[in-house]
Amino acid sequence: MIKKITTMVIALSLGGCFSMDNKEEEKALSLGERDIKYYSNKTVTSLEIPPDLTKPSSQNAFKLSEYVSNIQEDTISFSDGDKAIKEASSILRTLSNVEVKRAGERRWLVVDKESEAVWNLSKSFFKSHGFAIKKTNKKIGMMETDFLENHPEIPDQSVGLIRSMLKKAIAARYALPIIDKYRIRIEPSENGKKTAVYLSLTSMEEVITKAGSDDENTIWQSRPKDQVLETEMLYRLMTFLGSDHTVAREKIIAAKEAQKLTVEVAKGIGGYAKLVFSLSRYDTWDNMGWALDQLNVEVDDKDVKEGSFYINIARTEDQGIFSRMFGDDAIKKSFQIMVKQIDSNFTEVYFNDLSEENEQGTIDFSYEFLGDIAKQF
Numbered sequence: 001m002i003k004k005i006t007t008m009v010i011a012l013s014l015g016g017c018f019s020m021d022n023k024e025e026e027k028a029l030s031l032g033e034r035d036i037k038y039y040s041n042k043t044v045t046s047l048e049i050p051p052d053l054t055k056p057s058s059q060n061a062f063k064l065s066e067y068v069s070n071i072q073e074d075t076i077s078f079s080d081g082d083k084a085i086k087e088a089s090s091i092l093r094t095l096s097n098v099e100v101k102r103a104g105e106r107r108w109l110v111v112d113k114e115s116e117a118v119w120n121l122s123k124s125f126f127k128s129h130g131f132a133i134k135k136t137n138k139k140i141g142m143m144e145t146d147f148l149e150n151h152p153e154i155p156d157q158s159v160g161l162i163r164s165m166l167k168k169a170i171a172a173r174y175a176l177p178i179i180d181k182y183r184i185r186i187e188p189s190e191n192g193k194k195t196a197v198y199l200s201l202t203s204m205e206e207v208i209t210k211a212g213s214d215d216e217n218t219i220w221q222s223r224p225k226d227q228v229l230e231t232e233m234l235y236r237l238m239t240f241l242g243s244d245h246t247v248a249r250e251k252i253i254a255a256k257e258a259q260k261l262t263v264e265v266a267k268g269i270g271g272y273a274k275l276v277f278s279l280s281r282y283d284t285w286d287n288m289g290w291a292l293d294q295l296n297v298e299v300d301d302k303d304v305k306e307g308s309f310y311i312n313i314a315r316t317e318d319q320g321i322f323s324r325m326f327g328d329d330a331i332k333k334s335f336q337i338m339v340k341q342i343d344s345n346f347t348e349v350y351f352n353d354l355s356e357e358n359e360q361g362t363i364d365f366s367y368e369f370l371g372d373i374a375k376q377f
Contacts, residue, residue, distance in 0.1 A: 031235045031249045034228070038130045038148040038180070096242030101196075102255035104377065105227055106290055107234055109197040111241050115141065115188045118195045118241065122184050125240045131182070140302050141186035147179040147204065150229075176206040178223060182233065183293055199237060200293040201230040225294075261287065263374040265367065268350055270358060273366040275349040275374060281307060281341035288339060288349060291376040300334070307339040310354075315365045333362075349373075 097112040111118055123133060123143065131145035180203045187196040203223040210216050231252065238248040261279070268274030277284040285304060292299055292309065301310040311334070318331040336352040351366040353359075 031232060031252060032245060034232050036129070036150065036229070036232065038150055098238050098241055098243040098248065098251070100238070100251045100255040103287075104260060107231065107252065107255060108199070108290075109234070109238055109241070110189065111195045111197055112193075113195055113241065114192060115186050115195045118186050118197060119143075121241055122186065122197070122237070125237055126182065126184075128240070134181075137299070140299060141188075142183065142299065144183045145181045147181045149177050150180050150203075176208070176218065178203055178205045179220075180229070183296070184237075185289065185293060187289075197237070197241070198290060198293060199230065199234050200290075200296075201225060201233065202296045261377045263377045265371050265374050268348070271363050272351050272353075273363075273370040274351070275370050277347045277349065278345060279347055280344075281339055281347050284347040284349065285339050287377070288337065288373070291373045292337075294376050295372060298332070309337040309339075311335055311337060313369070315361060316368060317361050317365070 099110040101108050101110060113121075119138075119141070126133060126143075126145050129148075131148055133143050134146040135144040136142070180201060183200050183202070185198040185200075187198075188194075189196050203226060204220045205223040206218045207221055208216060208218055235248055235252055238252070239245050243251075261277070264276040266274050266276055277287065279287065285307065288309065289299075289302075292311065298312045299309055300312055302308065312329075312332040313335065314329075314331045315333065318333075334354045336354055338350040338352060339347060340350065341347050349370070351370055353362050
């Protein structure tokens with residue numbers, strides 16, 4: 001009898017922890033109404049991002065909105081240190097024109113500020129939500145946060161005891177932690193007078209393995225993107241950059257969807273895969289940058305005039321016990337993604353092995369990787 005009562009008490013006390021049907025999509029346009037609380041004292045240290053792996057400084061890292069002779073080739077120079085962050089508050093109070101662009105589910109901002117100011121404000125924005133900046137690459141305008149827990153349903157200090165009791169008391173699935181990190185990419189436009197801002201969300205969740213058995217455990221795995229949360233954070237960033245709340249909400253909702261883009265995977269040089277875009281080289285470059293963000297690919301360097309991205313990524317066949325012990329960074333290899341205009345209507349994207357070993361495993365991986373890129377559209 002006591003056991004039954006104990007079970008009922010546990011079940012009732014954890015009523016808020018049970019998974020409910022996801023109704024996020026119904027709230028997709030309720031911008032500013034979602035309660036988002038990140039817990040800065042609950043970072044997941046095992047998922048921290050390693051220090052930057054950098055190539056020599058590139059002169060052509062940033063996207064150029066117009067290929068004309070009066071544009072300087074030097075990349076934007078970001079100020080270092082916390083001095084710029086302190087200046088952000090004064091910049092923040094100035095209302096700015098922030099436009100919203102959209103292609104499919106993809107939304108990004110065009111801000112009437114120079115890139116240096118946007119960089120500093122973005123850094124302050126993440127800090128205001130409790131995030132630490134774990135990785136930056138100023139020469140390509142990219143910063144990435146750490147992972148933080150979002151709305152933990154069960155307090156960390158209680159999880160072990162609760163799992164143990166629930167495991168034997170009731171057969172129910174309870175909510176497990178979800179952690180998020182953000183990447184932001186900043187691109188100067190219109191000769192540096194304005195700035196394009198791309199924000200992307202990556203989430204992981206703790207899931208149960210061997211549920212109900214004596215070997216029950218939990219592991220972290222990737223979680224499908226919460227498009228509503230990403231849009232909400234973009235809205236908050238928009239207002240942080242100086243847009244009025246009401247205006248920002250109206251612009252995000254009213255942003256018109258561009259025509260759906262079709263991307264084909266085909267056989268390229270040396271048997272490697274290639275992508276075929278029915279876009280100009282400039283627009284293809286822009287879309288490739290966004291797709292790499294969505295896949296959370298580490299971009300080491302890029303050169304818009306050369307039309308290339310230099311990426312570090314682990315091939316699927318190399319992932320195993322070694323990578324689980326030391327992390328994917330221990331098995332990452334460097335590859336080049338090359339964007340080349342074929343004619344006025346088509347642009348091709350090539351996958352190149354910088355080691356020039358041209359292993360069959362790498363050729364096979366090029367189809368898998370570029371196939372994942374194509375799926376983003």
